[in-house]
Amino acid sequence: MLKLILPVAMLAAITPQIAAAQATDPTPAIKERYATLPNLTDDTKLYETFGRREGLVAIMDDFMNRLVANPRTRPYFENSDKERIKALLVEQVCVVLKGPCTYSGRSMAEAHMGMNVNEGAFFALVEEFQKTLNARNIPFAAQNRLIASLTPMHRDIIDR
Template identity: 40%
Template sequence: MRLIAAVLLLSLAACAQQPPRDDSLYRALGEQAGITRIVEGMLMNIARDRRIVRHFEKIDIVRLRDKLVEQFCVEAGGPCTYTGDSMEESHKGQRLTPSDFNALVENLQDAMDTEGVPVPAQNRLLARLAPMRAQVIDR
């Protein structure tokens, strides 16, 4: 019994020493509701963007929206779990170019502008998403 109590106490102490998760970007984006509006705005922008809309014609847009909301939430430090495929897997065979990626980023920035997200918060999100560029180009 003492061993169980000691293990429990050590576990609680370890949890107490963990630094709190930084959710300031999540809050700056408007939390779950704001992130959902940003993603939906981005997808609406893409639907009007002749440069890249063809890449989205055969995609389940509702599922894509849901997975992007999860992903942005996780990247922003929110209380979410990403349940989608890896970036490599989900972009396999699409042969996306740097120009395609840049167009998507422009659509995301426009959506964040529409939602009134401050530029520093936009830059923080883009910086967290930027490493994914190599995972989606020419896959």
């Protein structure tokens, strides 16, 4: 449990630093799409660590099953087009990991607009993502690199 809570707390604490780093991020592949840029990694091996495209597809399958099983996230996903979301998540994470992909979905602000995502639902989702990555034996350091790249997007996703 501690293993799950600690990284989430750490990420909340480092979010301002990540935001500062993003302000100068010149990465073009994703810039036009996001009001909030993910903090892209410069580790070229990270994409391999996640099992390349095949690995990401398996991760998102498992992740979506967990999101539908968790009562805090289920209401958002049960009537959604899960196959489409999974495919877009694969693309998005692939881009964040510097894989050979292009993200074809909407901006995070657009995709989550009016959905009333609160902090509880957001952290429940992050927790399910960590459980997924643990189940697939993704090394802890690599997990944190990816999650640190994704969580700054919370500003565009959570409705306050």
